[in-house]
Amino acid sequence: MKTRGKMALLAALAAASIIAATAVGSVPIPAGDILAILADRLFGAGLPEGMSAVYPAMVMDMRLPRVLLAFLTGAALAMSGTVMQSVLQNPLASPFGLGVSSGAGLGAAIVIVTGLAAGPGRMFLLPAVSLAFGLGTVFLVLRAAKAIDRGYSNLTIILIGMVASLFFNAVMSMLATASPAYAQRINLWLLGSFSMREWSSVWVLLPVTAGCSLLFFRYGRELDAMTFGEEQAQVLGVDMGRCKTLLICAVAALTATAVSFTGVIGFVDLIAPHVVRRFFGAGHRKVLPAAALFGGAFMVLCDLAARTLIPPREIPIGSITALLGAPFFLYIYFAGRRRRSK
Amino acid sequence: MMLEAAHITCGYGAEPVVKDVSFTLGEGERLSILGPNGCGKTTLLRALAGLLPCEGTVTVLDSDAAKLSRRELSRRVALMSQSAPVYFAYTVRETVAMGRYARRQGGLLDREAPDDEAAVRESLERTGLWPLRDRLITELSGGQLQRVFLARTFAQDPAVILLDEPTSHLDLKYQVELIESLKEWTARPGRAAVGVFHDVNLALDFAHTALLMADGAVRSLGPAGAVDPVLLSDIYGMDVPRYMKAALGRWEG
Numbered sequence: 236m237k238t239r240g241k242m243a244l245l246a247a248l249a250a251a252s253i254i255a256a257t258a259v260g261s262v263p264i265p266a267g268d269i270l271a272i273l274a275d276r277l278f279g280a281g282l283p284e285g286m287s288a289v290y291p292a293m294v295m296d297m298r299l300p301r302v303l304l305a306f307l308t309g310a311a312l313a314m315s316g317t318v319m320q321s322v323l324q325n326p327l328a329s330p331f332g333l334g335v336s337s338g339a340g341l342g343a344a345i346v347i348v349t350g351l352a353a354g355p356g357r358m359f360l361l362p363a364v365s366l367a368f369g370l371g372t373v374f375l376v377l378r379a380a381k382a383i384d385r386g387y388s389n390l391t392i393i394l395i396g397m398v399a400s401l402f403f404n405a406v407m408s409m410l411a412t413a414s415p416a417y418a419q420r421i422n423l424w425l426l427g428s429f430s431m432r433e434w435s436s437v438w439v440l441l442p443v444t445a446g447c448s449l450l451f452f453r454y455g456r457e458l459d460a461m462t463f464g465e466e467q468a469q470v471l472g473v474d475m476g477r478c479k480t481l482l483i484c485a486v487a488a489l490t491a492t493a494v495s496f497t498g499v500i501g502f503v504d505l506i507a508p509h510v511v512r513r514f515f516g517a518g519h520r521k522v523l524p525a526a527a528l529f530g531g532a533f534m535v536l537c538d539l540a541a542r543t544l545i546p547p548r549e550i551p552i553g554s555i556t557a558l559l560g561a562p563f564f565l566y567i568y569f570a571g572r573r574r575r576s577k
Numbered sequence: 578m579m580l581e582a583a584h585i586t587c588g589y590g591a592e593p594v595v596k597d598v599s600f601t602l603g604e605g606e607r608l609s610i611l612g613p614n615g616c617g618k619t620t621l622l623r624a625l626a627g628l629l630p631c632e633g634t635v636t637v638l639d640s641d642a643a644k645l646s647r648r649e650l651s652r653r654v655a656l657m658s659q660s661a662p663v664y665f666a667y668t669v670r671e672t673v674a675m676g677r678y679a680r681r682q683g684g685l686l687d688r689e690a691p692d693d694e695a696a697v698r699e700s701l702e703r704t705g706l707w708p709l710r711d712r713l714i715t716e717l718s719g720g721q722l723q724r725v726f727l728a729r730t731f732a733q734d735p736a737v738i739l740l741d742e743p744t745s746h747l748d749l750k751y752q753v754e755l756i757e758s759l760k761e762w763t764a765r766p767g768r769a770a771v772g773v774f775h776d777v778n779l780a781l782d783f784a785h786t787a788l789l790m791a792d793g794a795v796r797s798l799g800p801a802g803a804v805d806p807v808l809l810s811d812i813y814g815m816d817v818p819r820y821m822k823a824a825l826g827r828w829e830g
Contacts, residue, residue, distance in 0.1 A: 325664070
């Protein structure tokens with residue numbers, strides 16, 4: 236199948252996942268009614284007669300913001316993972332693995348514990364502090380890797396990233412224990428959840444995700460060159476100093492913004508790029524949009540599973556993604572090893 | 578003048594690895610840098626390619642390399658290194674097309690330059706990779722991969738190609754083929770090449786000019802056909818001519 240056809244199919248699947256996740260719940264809502272409600276809100280098409288009066292409120296106030304937040308988060312993390320893997324020339328790299336997500340989560344936890352999260356301007360304070368912490372973490376990890384290992388090898392970077400991740404998660408647990416009033420909210424953060432859905436989160440995450448995806452797409456060719464190593468990219472004409480800093484900052488910003496609303500969600504950033512490359516090849520101008528669609532749809536379906544598998548309880552979304560992601564990580568790692576030792 | 582290195586001194590720490598190296602490279606000229614491991618050959622190439630800051634000046638086609646943007650420099654000078662591991666499954670054609678990066682406009686739309694397609698095709702054909710163009714580079718042998726990087730270097734269409742042991746991992750047949758295609762490439766107007774080779778025979782076969790280095794400094798610079806055997810033996814710490822004659826003896830009689 237041609238790339239264009241595959242991309243259209245993926246987009247259709249993503250749209251279907253959004254409709255399906257909006258339809259399923261304690262009260263199932265027919266897909267036709269969801270489309271009618273959307274058409275009414277967007278174009279003033281009017282609601283069909285005989286539709287249950289609670290549907291519009293359920294769709295618009297409860298389900299759709301949650302589903303869209305999940306989609307945007309999945310898209311943001313998948314693109315972040317794609318870019319991180321290429322910038323570090325490492326198929327095992329991800330913002331989560333580098334501690335960006337945990338660092339950003341810790342920043343968010345601090346805001347919550349200090350009570351600032353309830354204050355004015357909270358919609359922007361949370362992402363801003365998360366961003367600062369996420370950015371700080373990635374530079375700390377890269378700095379430490381450089382200091383310990385002069386060769387600056389990928390394995391060292393990943394190892395230190397893992398250590399940072401575990402360390403920040405531990406600090407978050409401590410914070411949760413020390414401040415029982417916020418314990419539940421922080422614990423929710425540690426494995427991620429979309430239960431605190433609000434349209435305002437969507438309105439902050441949407442422009443950040445859109446902006447970063449345009450930026451990543453613009454640097455698609457540079458990213459292609461970077462997968463061959465910094466020196467080769469430079470030889471080809473890529474201004475590495477500028478590109479690398481810009482891209483890493485954008486990844487940290489995107490990841491941190493997503494994490495600040497939903498908590499630390501791992502593995503999507505790691506697996507989405509790999510799945511997409513299987514079908515679309517390695518070129519970033521194809522992989523990036525495909526990763527966004529796949530990551531978004533995957534997250535929507537994971538969230539659907541999270542809230543419907545053990546009703547009325549919710550499974551943390553991070554558990555669902557890790558449940559699928561952990562075996563996948565091992566598969567990629569060992570498959571790669573076998574190939575190299577052959 | 579294609580390339581001029583004037584008093585190049587550079588390194589990674591306090592002690593310079595390359596010390597006050599100067600030479601010039603004329604149109605159509607091929608120069609080989611010879612010397613033992615660790616004498617600074619690769620470091621010198623990296624400085625010439627603008628990958629390592631250095632004291633002294635590198636002049637490429639009458640411009641100071643330090644004043645050119647990365648993109649401008651890459652249109653003039655390309656460096657082909659020993660093959661590095663590849664982790665991402667690009668096709669052969671996609672990989673070679675990356676050589677066109679410095680010639681593109683860039684930006685969000687990033688249209689292909691009109692001659693991109695032709696340049697990529699020509700590079701693929703020149704290196705015998707046209708039949709393999711849709712293969713994934715992760716599935717190629719080391720030798721095939723090295724040819725892909727050579728094709729990418731050709732597609733870059735620079736004035737000067739720098740080669741850092743391009744023949745390592747290659748079978749004898751491909752070593753000879755690679756040298757031949759490089760000779761062919763430099764024969765066209767406005768081109769020149771500088772090479773570092775592990776194999777002394779290959780280095781002298783490739784080049785018009787030989788630059789002998791030891792401890793980061795130039796020991797001699799002259800025609801490749803008239804390298805002083807005594808100096809060569811001194812630099813490599815062994816009787817090079819005797820070794821070569823012994824090797825030749827195996828094939829005679």
